[in-house]
Amino acid sequence: MKNALCTVGIVAPLLLQTGCVQMESVEAWDRGYLAEDTMQWETDARSARLKGHVYTSKEASTGGSGAAGGGCGCN
Amino acid sequence: MNPLHSNSAFVRSLTRTLATLPAYQTGAALADAPPAFTEVGVRYSHYSEDDIDASSVIFGATSRYDIDITQLWIEAPVGASWSVALDVQNDYQTGASPWFVGTDQNGQPGVIMSGASIQDNRVEVGVATRYFWADGNAGLNVSHSDEDDYEALSMAFDASWNTAGNTRTWTTSVSNSRDKVNPTQGVIPVFVTNEALDTQSGYFGVSQILSRTTIVRVGLNYTYSDGYLSDPYKLNDQRPQSHERIALSTGYRHFLIDANASVHFDYRYYADSWGVDSHTVELGWAQHFERTTLTPYFRYYSQREADFFQVVADLNEPHFADDYRLSSYGAMTLGARWAINLGDWTFEIEGERYWSDANWGLYDGDPAPALVDFWRGTIAIMWRFD
Numbered sequence: 372m373k374n375a376l377c378t379v380g381i382v383a384p385l386l387l388q389t390g391c392v393q394m395e396s397v398e399a400w401d402r403g404y405l406a407e408d409t410m411q412w413e414t415d416a417r418s419a420r421l422k423g424h425v426y427t428s429k430e431a432s433t434g435g436s437g438a439a440g441g442g443c444g445c446n
Numbered sequence: 447m448n449p450l451h452s453n454s455a456f457v458r459s460l461t462r463t464l465a466t467l468p469a470y471q472t473g474a475a476l477a478d479a480p481p482a483f484t485e486v487g488v489r490y491s492h493y494s495e496d497d498i499d500a501s502s503v504i505f506g507a508t509s510r511y512d513i514d515i516t517q518l519w520i521e522a523p524v525g526a527s528w529s530v531a532l533d534v535q536n537d538y539q540t541g542a543s544p545w546f547v548g549t550d551q552n553g554q555p556g557v558i559m560s561g562a563s564i565q566d567n568r569v570e571v572g573v574a575t576r577y578f579w580a581d582g583n584a585g586l587n588v589s590h591s592d593e594d595d596y597e598a599l600s601m602a603f604d605a606s607w608n609t610a611g612n613t614r615t616w617t618t619s620v621s622n623s624r625d626k627v628n629p630t631q632g633v634i635p636v637f638v639t640n641e642a643l644d645t646q647s648g649y650f651g652v653s654q655i656l657s658r659t660t661i662v663r664v665g666l667n668y669t670y671s672d673g674y675l676s677d678p679y680k681l682n683d684q685r686p687q688s689h690e691r692i693a694l695s696t697g698y699r700h701f702l703i704d705a706n707a708s709v710h711f712d713y714r715y716y717a718d719s720w721g722v723d724s725h726t727v728e729l730g731w732a733q734h735f736e737r738t739t740l741t742p743y744f745r746y747y748s749q750r751e752a753d754f755f756q757v758v759a760d761l762n763e764p765h766f767a768d769d770y771r772l773s774s775y776g777a778m779t780l781g782a783r784w785a786i787n788l789g790d791w792t793f794e795i796e797g798e799r800y801w802s803d804a805n806w807g808l809y810d811g812d813p814a815p816a817l818v819d820f821w822r823g824t825i826a827i828m829w830r831f832d
Contacts (some may be wrong), residue, residue, distance in 0.1 A: 393656065394613065394654065394655070394656050394657075395656065395657045395658070396611070396613075397613060397655050397657065397658050399612065401658050402655070402658065404658060404659045404701040404703065405655060405658065405659070405661055405701070407701060407708065407734075408739070409701075409707075409708040409710075409732035409739060409741065410699045410701055410708050412653075412663065412697055412699070414732070414741065414783070414785075415783075415785075415794065415826075417487070417489065417517060417519065417533070418783070418794065418796065418824065418826070421489070421491060421515065421517070421824070422796075422798070422822075425493065425800075425822060426747070429771060429777075429800070429802075429818060429820075430724070430747060430749060430771060430777070431722045431724065431749050431752065431771055431772050432693070432714075432718075432722065432724040432726065432747075432749060433669070433693070433716070434647075434667035434669060434691060434692075434693030434695070434714070434716060
């Protein structure tokens with residue numbers, strides 16, 4: 372399973388790099404929607420860290436989306 | 447440390463340390479310029495676990511944890527290319543947690559709780575600095591966490607750089623944490639003193655703008671821990687001395703112009719050397735209103751039990767644990783976040799409800815009797831100024 376994960380983790384960036392994923396050219400002046408707070412991976416980084424840490428403390432899994440920072444350690 | 451020590455403090459600290467590692471910071475690329483304003487903020491959160499079902503308890507209290515979390519921070523630009531941030535957090539917890547799982551007179555598994563008068567306090571201080579240049583940024587973060595039975599010092603470095611006309615952002619990070627474990631004696635006996643844990647972690651990922659309204663990302667975490675990984679406050683808990691973890695995470699954001707809203711989708715696959723693997727899916731909808739944004743979200747999580755997990759631990763095995771967090775189960779979360787912007791001030795209110803159940807999981811396994819449900823509520827105030 373780890374090999375599969377590594378493969379995906381390496382291949383996906385390569386797909387982007389080699390142009391195999393459909394992409395539009397977006398000029399800098401046309402990125403207003405992308406710049407909205409709600410379009411960020413973490414709208415509020417500290418809130419996301421706290422939330423992620425609660426899950427980390429209650430579940431066996433760690434890492435991935437949003438979990439970071441000194442959370443509450445709710446256990 | 448209060449003599450009636452929490453048996454959760456160790457694992458709490460352990461998971462906190464792992465969560466602190468920046469390898470888990472898979473956020474979007476930061477704008478490659480320091481923040482335009484200084485921000486000062488305070489956030490208070492209350493976490494409350496439901497009582498455990500009395501029919502699952504053989505001995506002890508049915509109440510579980512309540513935790514009060516206070517976060518204070520200041521983040522400011524320094525010159526044209528740098529920023530600095532100081533974060534301070536205090537956690538205060540009270541309650542009880544499962545000590546071990548035994549069997550009742552009918553042979554059914556049940557929980558023996560630790561006691562209901564646990565108190566503990568933790569203080570964490572973190573300092574971060576970041577340098578920005580035209581096509582990227584890099585940051586260094588040092589944090590120290592202290593409580594009576596656990597001390598952690600972690601350091602992390604991360605960097606992001608943009609390519610392809612600034613439509614693609616590559617991100618990497620590495621981190622290390624050195625922890626000291628000194629369990630304290632309380633209402634339950636503890637047989638461990640002066641243990642240590644060393645953790646290294648790395649992350650590599652990329653995000654890509656697909657259109658003026660869509661962005662995606664993928665990233666891979668790898669974490670290796672070596673040292674004391676058991677929970678000294680649980681009677682039947684003897685875990686391996688090393689732990690490898692890997693997580694593949696993906697994300698999608700799409701802005702709906704007509705609805706003035708953003709759609710969020712995140713997925714993570716996780717696997718580790720203890721036999722645990724899991725799937726996590728989170729869906730969100732961020733609806734913009736005048737001056738406010740409301741973001742309801744739903745999260746589903748399912749994990750496979752660790753190789754050495756048993757509902758009632760077999761002490762003859764080389765490794766064993768009856769910790770419900772290592773069992774097979776599924777969990778669902780419903781939550782919402784409301785942000786209100788009033789000039790230089792931002793107010794946030796957030797709440798979520800978490801339910802877990804052995805029958806909701808994707809994997810087979812005997813149900814642990816102490817699965818947890820909880821509430822979390824948060825309020826925050828932030829002030830930005832020149």
